[in-house]
Amino acid sequence: MHFLYSAMLAAWLLLSLPYWLLQMTRHGKYRAGLGERLGKVPARLRQRDPSRPLIWIHAVSVGEVLAVSGLVAELRARHPEYCVVVSTTTATGQKLAASRFREENVFYFPLDFAFAIRPYLTALRPRLVVIAETEFWPNFFRLTRASGAQLAVVNARISDRSWPGYRRVRPWLRRILQNAQLFLAQTDEDRKRLLDIGAPADRVYVTGNLKFDVPLPASPPIVASLRSAIAQAGAGPVLICGSTVDDEERMLIRAFENVLASYPQALMILAPRHPERFAEVATLLEQLGVRFWRRSLWNGDPVAGGVFLVDTIGELASLYALADIAFVGGSLVPRGGHNIIEPAQQGVPIVLGTHTDNFRDIVALFQSRNALRIVGPAELPLVFMELIADQPQRRELGQKAAETLKSQTGATQRTAAALDRLLDT
Secondary structure (H helix, E strand, O other), X not given: OXXXXXXXXXXXXXXOHHHHHHHHHHHOOOOOOHHHHOOOOOHHHHOOOOOOOEEEEEOOOHHHHHHHHHHHHHHHHHOOOOEEEEEEOOHHHHHHHHHHHOHHHEEEOOOOOHHHHHHHHHHHOOOEEEEXXXXXXXXXXXXXXHOOOEEEEEEEOOOOOOHHHXXXXXXXXXXXXXXXXXXXXXXXXXXXXXXXXXXXXXXXXXXXXXHHHOOOOOOOHHHXXXXXXXXXXXXXXXXXXXXXXXXXXXXXXXXXXXXXHHOOOOEEEEEEOOHHHHHHHHHXXXXXXXXXEEHHHOOOOOXXXXXXXXXXXXXXXXXXXXXXXXXXXXXXXXXXXXOOHHHHHOOOOEXXXXXXXXXXXXXXXXXXXXXXXXXXXXXXXXXHHXXXXXXXXXXXXXXXXXXXXXXXXXXXXXXXXXXXXXXXX
């Protein structure tokens, strides 16, 4: 079965090779860390102290890196004798992980082939491997368990989109999941779904969502600079549209044009989700004739009556502090939505589209406490105008969002305690 899976994976990679080459050529994606993905263990890992036991944590991209940040700190505090290293899949996740955990502790996750995985297991000899959320790689699970390492899946969630697919391969998936000693789910619903697809009942527990525990990052200089520029220009209201995706920006910009008609000094801070789309969104703004400033080229001049395009990585979470209203993207179109915790941390009113499958439980919790607004594309301009005109409602929404977030903390401590028990076995 594993041979068949590996053969199918190799065939898929071969057939899709033109796509990967195009992405490398046009956007520079997947080029970074190619050797590491193919099993070349970087020298910075080989040079570590071999006498120290090791914990390997895998976090796919930016969201997962943020989620495990507190857990990494907690494990290092509880087990100072251990070396804790972190792998990522995406380049943006790698960059953030390197800044948070130091570059010598960070590397790219290998492709799910034995020839790429074995060199890492041999060089690192991890005592414990921790997978964030739901990365069920068959060969990696099997080889990790065969190496003698303990394997845990933390912050586990099964999305509405992925659940039917997992159920279709449940007999095979059950054998894969047997290799993990522990599953720590975000919610009761996630636990039920894990059991449904074959996770052993005595290994699945609910510990909450690590993302609720992510601390606010230190505010980068851009926040103070932009706040000053907004004040100098008398700009306002300020709308922040974060983590936007294809086909959303046009709708958001059209809605913002309605705002500008009544509030000529309004400012939209627009942060596309994917770096490779920064130039595309700048071109869209030019085509629509909207005044805009690119963050990467901005020299500190006053900004008002247009769009401030955030074409950088890692600053959005702090920029939410400037918002009168925050819109979180991936939700006006069927992309499943993105994380609302960052604006909630800043206590700003949150607006979402109707497509929120990726964060169904978080959104349902906030919605049950009237801590956000969910709207369709047609309603978006009206809701923006309504909230702009109603400061008490904005203040109440932001306060409820912050209070809801605070009520859900503690997952990091519970997760670390559960992992302690694995380290003791």
